[in-house]
Amino acid sequence: MSTRAWPSREEWQAKAEYAVRTSQTMYERLDRLQPDTNWWSLGEESELEELASTAAPEMRRLLTAEINRLRAQMPDRPAPGRERVSWFVALEDEAYDNACNLGALEGMRTEVQRARQKQTWGEVVWHLGRLRSHYPAVALPERLLAAHDRMTELTASADEHRKEAAVAAEQAAVDKEIARRATDKAWAKELKRRATIDSPRVIRVGPQIATSKDEQMT
Known part of the structure; x- marks a missing residue:
């Protein structure tokens, strides 16, 4: 039996934003939502x-x-x-x-x-x-240096577009999780998850020795 001290419902709800932002980076989330996206115009x-x-x-x-x-x-x-x-x-x-x-x-x-x-x-x-x-x-040569300067500007522009999209995707996920944790359904699911952790199922592997009670039931 676990002796873990679980946070209250209010504390659990308050950590919704933290949970979202630490579960993965904003760029990992964006790449999952929008794989292979071209960020240039x-x-x-x-x-x-x-x-x-x-x-x-x-x-x-x-x-x-x-x-x-x-x-x-x-x-x-x-x-x-x-x-x-x-x-x-x-x-x-x-x-x-x-x-x-x-x-x-x-x-x-x-x-x-x-x-x-x-x-x-x-x-x-x-x-x-x-x-x-x-x-x-x-x-x-100068023409190659000038080309590199311009290409660097273009890639920086794409990086900024990607960053803006990543920030927006993360904020949307935060808002969704905050709304979800405010529901009774989500809280009931969280309590069930905690109960599973506190009282994990025991899975026996290999041959078991029958007790006298087991033998009476066979």
Whole structure:
């Protein structure tokens, strides 16, 4: 038998908002209610596609040039596998940094190409931001920098639209739960749930030894 101290009906009702907001994040709720939603307007989406579809192949050319430069500095780099791992671990200083950058840029080039094929333009924007912020050895032309600035504005706009929808969805859930907890039906259901927790069913597993009373009933 549980000795849990349950909140009163008034306390339980007062925690309706808290229960909703802590059960899941507002974005988890939104994604469940509106999966695969595009948060750009039609005009914003068209502009982003035009900018990103032009930026992706230009990025790939820049990445390839830097990858080739770094590979030329490490002609003894083994093929992927255990041998490369051992080779990488033994590197020091600049050679180690170059190997790290090379691996990262190779991965980025693959991901940019995949994003281009799938037309997931937000990924192109993200990778261009990575390249711009963390790899100064790759000189980005002004047109690509300007395109990234504009695409960042567009993705920020989509993020704001998504946030507004998430806040609204969460508030609607809060209002619904507050109204639900105010009903006698909901309170009766809550009491039943508590009773189940306080006196859980016992499920016996495996052969049981019959008592004398059990034997009389067979």
